[in-house]
Amino acid sequence: MRRLVLILATVLITLTFSSGSALALTTPYYSYSEIYAFGGAGAVGFSDPDHQTAEGAGTTSLTGASGPRSGGTASWIGAAADGYARITADPANGNISAYTAADHEAGVAGWEISWLPGTPYSEPDTWGSASAFGYIRSVWQVVSTDPDLLQSGDPVTINATLAVDGWFDEDLESGVRATLLLNDMEDASWLESQEYLTWGGFEDLGLGSPLYLSTTNADGTNVDYTGSLSSNVSVGDIVVMETLFSIYSVLDNDGILRVTWADFENTLNSSISTTTPGASLVPYGAAPQTAVPEPSTMILLGSGLAGIIGFGKKRLFKKA
Secondary structure (H helix, E strand, O other), rough: OHHHHHHHHHHHHHHOOOOOOOOOOOOOOOEEEEEEEEEEEHHHHEEEEEEEEEEEOOOOEEEEEEOOOOOOEEEEEEEEEEEEEEEEEOOOEEEEEEEEEEOOOOOOOEEOOOOOOOOOEOOOOOOEEEEEEEEEEEEEEEEEEEOOOOOOOEEEEEEEEEEEEEOOOOOOOEEEEEEEEEEHHHHHHHHHHOOOOOOOOOOOOOOOOEEEEEEOOOOOOOOOOOEEEEEEEOOOOOEEEEEEEEEEEEEEEOOEEEEEEEEEEEEEEEEEEEEOOEEEEOOOOOOOOOOOOOHHHHHHHHHHHHHHHHHHHHHHHHHH
């Protein structure tokens, strides 16, 4: 009899407090950073583009600039140009900061084939450019802080905010683009094939329409954007918040001494919260992996224990 009671109780408790299938994620945070800087060194030669990437479970940071090289099969004519970029992506705090700049000297730049002197030389459309791209992801679990108010499966409202504030140079071409997405972890099938999203690879998976900002400079105008979205989820759900951000600076090869920049240092912030009483969002992995029992499961547990007790009493009375 004791053995039967223990077996049934163990089965019921296991069913009640099972936390579901484990996710492949080992950390609630992830970031990816990428920079690209391009320029040239006039008569010295073509400039090696500086292309760097970094990714990790925490903050990633990159700084780079184009640098001249000599030799090759082209003879360069005209002005020198440079590109410069830096970016820091901090997923734990929801921040991305970036800066890009480009400059070139007076004079149109071009090249001719070294072993065919006197041939017409080519002129690139742009001369001096830089770009920076950052991606941050944070994974959150919706939990109940008060079982008397909320139990597993009860509805919760979450809110996400994206804020971007920065400056462009007074003229010439620089631009910024930013977006924030909320996804249900169960629908984030892209995680199986790649660690980060790109501008051509994301989609809204159902937790509200993405927040989106895209603008280019206009006479040094300050960029001051704030957007928010809300979505309904449930206690026990796992929510993924993702933010993509990129800026660029590029100069035309027009022969004029020029400098352009985009300054978005420490100005992008994304955040997530809930206003539902008794609910909280905690980084995935920080919450206990034993879910709050659902009411139907508690009824099942109570019925099972009551049946066991009744069965025990029946055996006791027979013995008497």
